[in-house]
Amino acid sequence: MVHTLTVRKLNLEEAAVFSNEIRSVPGIVGYLPSELVALPSMVVLEVGRAAAGVLAYTDAPDFVELKLLLVRSQFRGHGYSRLLFDDFSRRFAGSTKLMYAVTKNPIVKHLACAEGYEQSSFWALPTSCKLHQVAFMVSWYRFREYLRKRFRFPDGGAFQYWVKRPNT
Numbered sequence: 059m060v061h062t063l064t065v066r067k068l069n070l071e072e073a074a075v076f077s078n079e080i081r082s083v084p085g086i087v088g089y090l091p092s093e094l095v096a097l098p099s100m101v102v103l104e105v106g107r108a109a110a111g112v113l114a115y116t117d118a119p120d121f122v123e124l125k126l127l128l129v130r131s132q133f134r135g136h137g138y139s140r141l142l143f144d145d146f147s148r149r150f151a152g153s154t155k156l157m158y159a160v161t162k163n164p165i166v167k168h169l170a171c172a173e174g175y176e177q178s179s180f181w182a183l184p185t186s187c188k189l190h191q192v193a194f195m196v197s198w199y200r201f202r203e204y205l206r207k208r209f210r211f212p213d214g215g216a217f218q219y220w221v222k223r224p225n226t
């Protein structure tokens with residue numbers, strides 16, 4: 059099937075599909091459809107006419123956060139996350155900013171490690187990243203989702219921080 063990568067916003071119908079899919083994923087706390095529509099930096103992988111996967115990032119003055127990498131379940135196992143991650147890496151190749159990702163997902167770890175990311179603790183992140191993470195969690199929806207997922211996925215493991223410093 060033909061696939062393309064497009065920098066564009068999701069429409070509300072697509073965002074509802076992704077938001078719903080995220081509800082069944084242990085490693086992403088949650089996004090409302092309206093939040094997904096509003097994300098400013100979004101790469102959409104289209105397979106045929108379907109939005110099959112997304113990669114969203116935050117491009118801040120001193121860091122870039124890989125915010126969301128999701129391939130819809132029926133499209134998994136075909137290397138689409140690799141396409142999205144490689145596109146993301148190319149976009150910031152040579153960047154002087156710290157790159158980081160927060161994840162529990164072994165595939166994201168695999169992709170990040172291959173690009174030279176190293177595990178970090180939350181406390182070792184720069185203050186701007188720590189504040190960014192805390193601000194993300196200040197949401198009634200995410201608080202509820204966090205608690206729901208703690209019970210729904212008791213073996214989900216802890217979030218890990220993966221960091222790539224400039225010039226490494």
Ligand SMILES: CC(C)(COP(=O)(O)OP(=O)(O)OC[C@H]1O[C@@H](n2cnc3c(N)ncnc32)[C@H](O)[C@@H]1OP(=O)(O)O)[C@@H](O)C(=O)NCCC(=O)NCCS
Pocket residue numbers: 083084085086125126127128129130133134135136137138139140160161162163164165166168169
């Ligand atoms: C994580 C996710 C995006 C992967 O999407 P995908 O397109 O199905 O990924 P693929 O199966 O094609 O695998 C991509 C790579 O991971 C490797 N991989 C697959 N399963 C793996 C595993 N359990 N552990 C480590 N690596 C694995 C593949 O071999 C492939 O590596 P390669 O490119 O070096 O050959 C998808 O499973 C998903 O959306 N999960 C739910 C959302 C999520 O947890 N996102 C991460 C939060 S940031």
